[in-house]
Amino acid sequence: MVGRKPERKSAPPTDVRAHVLASATRLFAARGFDGTSLQAIADEVGVAKPSVLHHFPSKEALRASVLDNMLAHWSEALPRLLLAATAGEGRFDALVGELISFFAADTDRAKLLVREAMDRPDEVRLLLTAQVRPWQTAISEYIRKGQRHDEHFADVDAEAYVLHVINLVIAGLAVFDTFRVLLPDASVAESRARYVTEIIRIAKSSLFAGPALSAEPRDPSLEGAPNRRNGTTR
Numbered sequence: 001m002v003g004r005k006p007e008r009k010s011a012p013p014t015d016v017r018a019h020v021l022a023s024a025t026r027l028f029a030a031r032g033f034d035g036t037s038l039q040a041i042a043d044e045v046g047v048a049k050p051s052v053l054h055h056f057p058s059k060e061a062l063r064a065s066v067l068d069n070m071l072a073h074w075s076e077a078l079p080r081l082l083l084a085a086t087a088g089e090g091r092f093d094a095l096v097g098e099l100i101s102f103f104a105a106d107t108d109r110a111k112l113l114v115r116e117a118m119d120r121p122d123e124v125r126l127l128l129t130a131q132v133r134p135w136q137t138a139i140s141e142y143i144r145k146g147q148r149h150d151e152h153f154a155d156v157d158a159e160a161y162v163l164h165v166i167n168l169v170i171a172g173l174a175v176f177d178t179f180r181v182l183l184p185d186a187s188v189a190e191s192r193a194r195y196v197t198e199i200i201r202i203a204k205s206s207l208f209a210g211p212a213l214s215a216e217p218r219d220p221s222l223e224g225a226p227n228r229r230n231g232t233t234r
Contacts, residue, residue: 017055019045024066029111032119033063067116067124070109071131073102095139096165096203100196103173110174136162143207153209165203172199 023044027036038059042049056062077098103110117124140158147154172179176192183191 016045016047016051020047020052020055020062021066021069024062025070025106025112026108028063028066029108029115032115033059038062066112067127068131070113071127074135075131091142092204092207093200096200099165100169100199103169104192104196107173107176110170113170114174132166136166146207151209152207156207161207165199168199168202 020041023041024036027041027044031040036059038052039049041062042052045052052062056065113124136159139162143152143156143158143161146152147156147158172195176195180188180191180195183194185191185194
């Protein structure tokens with residue numbers, strides 16, 4: 001029929017809230033909060049605008065939920081990781097691996113945090129204080145414990161070290177799609193794997209003072225890829 005509007009592909013009702021959060025994360029990261037309308041988010045999800053407002057009463061409420069949902073991941077994940085990995089190096093690999101995989105799996109998360117930190121620094125400071133500082137404190141105490149047992153370098157500033165690792169991961173992955181031209185590999189996947197592996201190596205070599213450095217850190221996505229150091233495969 002002439003003039004008939006195309007049918008809207010609707011998300012399953014039970015998934016609407018999750019889809020709205022995912023779409024808002026992607027659009028806020030790409031266009032910024034001010035450059036993204038609720039209608040654009042609704043169109044991305046495939047629902048009417050009132051359906052978005054049913055779950056989030058305003059765009060500001062949606063933004064707050066996106067950030068809270070992202071940062072709350074660490075409040076939930078940290079206790080599990082600390083309990084699961086009781087050995088020094090194993091604990092380190094679990095924590096850093098979880099941090100990297102969360103942001104590498106969806107670089108829009110990193111892009112959004114960087115954009116929000118630039119656009120709304122006061123609000124992001126409050127979120128970091130509430131959501132990130134508790135687990136930063138826990139990891140810093142773990143580092144100091146390792147220093148008392150000569151496992152970690154004595155001159156490491158625990159809190160500043162954690163901040164540097166966070167920044168390496170989030171800021172690096174946020175701009176990776178642009179800066180990866182400086183790693184001219186055949187594929188995006190290999191470039192990202194090289195970048196991630198080097199983050200792990202830098203983080204580990206600047207912290208561990210003992211045998212923990214004997215094992216070369218690897219990113220799982222590099223399995224089977226050529227090893228540039230000796231020409232073998234991993």
